Amino acid sequence: MLYHLGRYILLMKLSFKRPEKFSVYWAEVMREMVSIGLGSLGIISIISVFIGAVATIQTAFQLVSDFIPKTIVGTITRDSTILEFSPTISALVLAGRVGSSIASQIGTMRVTEQIDALEIMGVNAPGYLISPKIISGVLMIPLLTVISISLGLLGGYIACAASSEVSTADYITGLTDGFKTIILQVSMVKATFFGFIITSICAYQGFYTSGGALEVGQSATRGVVFSCIFILFADLVISRLML
Template sequence: MNFTNFGKYLLLLKAVFRKPEKFKIYLKAIFQQMDFVGVGSLGLIAIISTFIGAVMTLQIAFQLVSDFIPKTIIGSVTRDSSILELSPTITAIVLAGKIGSAISSEIGTMRVSEQIDALEIMGINSPGYLILPKLIAGITMVPVLVIFAMVLSITGGYLGGTLSGAVTPAEYIQGITTDFNPYTIVVALVKAFVFGFIITTVPAYEGFYVKGGALEVAQASTRAVVVSCISILACDYIVTQLLL
């Protein structure tokens, strides 16, 4: 995204936050988007988080070959890695592919079929009507999904570690409960909020300004996922640098 496109992106965001024409219509759309972003992604996030936690625990156990390192450290490393990095970032990247492509395709199809032009002719603030509910759903539901992913990742680590014999249940539980710093959850939720903003606004921008037909909509959808993923990784570094 160059400076010209970034300027258009900011102007689009400015239009998104204009006062709604009828808040009841927006409220209904917000709940629909929350169901789509949150409830619709629970199954996928659950499967990915559980297996990532299990695999990470096994890899940590494989690296700890010294008898001088207590096995309780396996639970501690799994906990901190899941909370600070894996749960927010992996969840965001998965949602960027699932949610971002859907948002870009939906808005892009409305643009090329002139439905957005019809909304503007009727005096409706099309950026606010189409994007604001998605944005609110993103910044509210992505943190919820990240918390869900944290719990399942740590649970997956417990299952993977104990079933494989890499760590005993007592050692793992002692590891995840020892020296826990609640601030790590705050950092993770800040990341989730920022990622939720990116996942909804970047694809919306790509779809809103698409020109052409079905091919261009597909290209915009692909571009939205790529730009969203790169933005997520860049913001992940920035937030980590600022807060830790």
């Protein structure tokens, strides 16, 4: 465990050494931002709308009472979507989509000796391959989380419009009543850490792949599994510290 932790820290230090040529790194960052951001927008949008709708329906089902105001459905949906559903579930989905792609891409370059060729040419391979992915993940995953929150709340509105248990007016009132900015701040902190966790862990697994095609698949699987575990652990720690 300590051996892997030491290698991980060393790889992160090498990844963020001063680049040889900023323009090349900048082009890689832009390419990765498009890949992570636009490439993940479709799946995040679909999941967010359905999660918001389901959360609203289940909350309304459990809180149907004459003594509880209908607006509480919108409030609970808002807080649960912002704090937990959008950042955490989106991160778990992105760990599968983005993380496996990163690990398999870098792992393939390792087993085909492309990384060795970069190092022979004097290129800082961790910096060139890993740092653009981490920077893009840290920037784009919070942005995807904001989109996920918006679509999740929209999904809740659609669920209210399609049912008769809670009116859309009560739902919107619940969304605006008693909003605390701290929940949005916690969500953005979570998303930023999740972005770093996904990209760095999967890049580490891919960079130290050895063998052939089978080992590349195993590295991608390990990257996704470890990313999901650390996402849930970070979710617990951040919630405990900030709330």
